[in-house]
Amino acid sequence: MLITLPINELKPGMYIERVSRQAQGASIKIKTRGMVREPAIIERLAKEGVQELIIDFAQSDVSIPKHLIPAKPSAHKPVNGASQSVRTDRPKLGERDFVLAPLEQEFLIASTCYDQSLGKIRAMYHDLTSGMQVNMSLLSDIADAIVDSVFRNPDAMAALTLLRDQSSYTWRHMLNCAILCAIFARYLGYEINKVRQMALAALLHDIGLAKVPQGILSKPGKLTDIEVKAVRKHVALGLGMLKGQKHITSMMLEMVVNHHERLDGSGYPRGISADKLSREARVLSIVDVYAAMIADKPYKKGEDPISALRYLLSQRELFDQALVQRFIKCVGIHPVGTLVQLTNERLAMVIQGNEDNPIKPKVRVFYNTMHRHHITTKDIDLSLNKDEIKIVASTDGSQFDLNLARLLKEHLLP
Template sequence: MQIVLPIEELQPGMFVDSVHKQKSGSGVKIKSRGMVRDKRIIDKLVEKGVLELNIDFTQSEVGVPEKYQAEQQANGANKADKYPQTSENDGALSKSLPKTKRTQKRTFSEENTLQQEFSAAMQTFEKNNRLIQSLYGDVTSGLKMDMSLLNEVSRDIVASVLRNSNAMAILTRIKDKDAYNWRHMTNCAILITVFAKHLGLPQYIIEQMALGAMLHDIGHAKLPQGLINKPGKFTELEYRAVKKHVAQSLGMSKGEDGITPLMLDMIINHHERLDGTGYPRRIKGDALSTAARMMAIVDVYDAITADQHHKEADEPINAMRFLLASKKQFDPILVQRFIKCMGVHPVGTIVKLTNERLGLVLEGNKHAPTSPIVRVFYNTKHLHHVTAKDLDLSDSDIKVVASVRPLDYQLNLSRLLKDQLLI
């Protein structure tokens, strides 16, 4: 949670994200975001003409002041139920978003470069995946779900994505079929956060959507794990059993502290489809909220691009083709927005270039979706690594030939990311 705070209310223990307002001509620039450790820092900011600051309470050592906490809770309670819906015939997604929210000034800014954020994101991602694996095992064993842990993990994800959209998104490209069940929870939370940020949704909605995504498939832990991890296709009887995970997820989440109607909507409706062919209730069209439609897209995209016991991961571009071709099932406007958000070649993808090199996609180009910014690192003709060099393909004659799997060139993606992106 980020809040604009007057300098008079700044206290030691608060984490400053950026200067929000300052006296004209003071020219204050905070070079490094960080914790306010003592009153001397506050006095210096006052002397330099700082009037308001963006405070990130997800990283602060003190709680949100009572008056702001009450305001945020009131906003969440009053607005979550009214989260906008889109219809199949909507001309644009923006029509479904409240005008006051579309023009609302954001309280966060993306200041960290990819490399600045990646180190922290990698550590957080690895730590949280271990925690989620442990939680999943506990639930499978019949223990109660630890909501405080899921809250903590989802807050970490939102904080990182708001600082830089690409760092966490790159990590969703790391595949492990034996960890799919809990990595899918984390990956979906990351992807929905990136997507919601791209759409300009307010932070209190993004936070709810991240937790909703963490919970959407937790019911899988209640089903026989031999069934969930079965190689090959399900029989009709097995598929009926698997569908029960929706009811399990809903039952485990409903009534827990902090659970909102928006989260429950995402959980119960993420397998529903616009044409009514989904489950468990076969609802369709206008009955499906924007949040449920977004969750459906993210859920399918991650499932297609992940290694699972019954299949190998497919490339993101093929997942996007599937979503585009399924206009009757997935909101076509949202699918277009998702592809624009992720890019034709999402960050973390390895692409083969026309100059016989491999490049790691670092960033998309909004005005040239097929020409991302890449880090060239490998010679495919002579099969050896080369000195890394960043290249904006929109300013180059070099083009992407195709995306490739890391194993095609005996590359370990996790190791590659650390070698190329850790400062």
């Protein structure tokens, strides 16, 4: 997340992407980018006439400045649950601490949280492959930050789960599952303490993959039977890594152990059936499959959300269909952040779902697909428009040489 800051707000621990403004006539030679390690660097930059800088908070060691984060509200919009946070160095957030924040406002916080969390999970995952233990404190903090954002506005984090990168699939999948599990659990009315636990369980569900030969996970072709067995061992390996850890509850362990089990008993590792599967494990199994299907993997390009939802609906013997129906209403047929092609030869981004009429969300039109150029943005509620504009299909934007990550920042940042 790149944010412009004046020199007087620069702090040690911030990562400078570039200088954006200097005093007239100033001439300074500094690195294009780099971490600010000490106050002396800030003093030198100011002395040399630097007035404004672009800071990359995804690579910084400090959080986004407090004045860019929404202040704690005095009024509140009711949400389900009471708070219990793992961290002890910050106030515990309860239901009265949350109001529905504007999407643009929350996306600024959520995208910074997402980028930083992804980097921390990647580093921890590599540590695990080297034999180190799970850093539960770090993962608990990440899960808490996700849940806090989801309770302020679930659409902000949800949009980030649409980003694709096959080179970072394993740890991105862990993060995306935590986000989607938190969003779905909130939607189902779980109290916030349970939501935090479920998000952390989702963050941990594939932790055992760090003990699986990484060459198998990155293999571009079909796995052999022996390789499939090796991958399936990740459940037992993960359980072994988590037993006895702090912050782990029996519900969380059950979710981790059973996320690959299926209602008809065809899953693994134990082949247990519906009567042995908790509602929370069923939630995670749905989220896990959905997140995996829409993501780019080393061996396969991700599918669009509609295809993933259709698959879940078609597998009546495998997934709890009552929960699948509610999951569809929760994330939407066209999730916020999705790029869609319209009948008027325009490309738009979904900016608000429509639970009453899922095929007609609110969209922001920004691109002419016939002439292949950007146009002046315009927000349209497809359920109200008189021209009867409809969605033809969803797209990742690549066929128009568009980058979804860049578009999300352009259209969802304030």
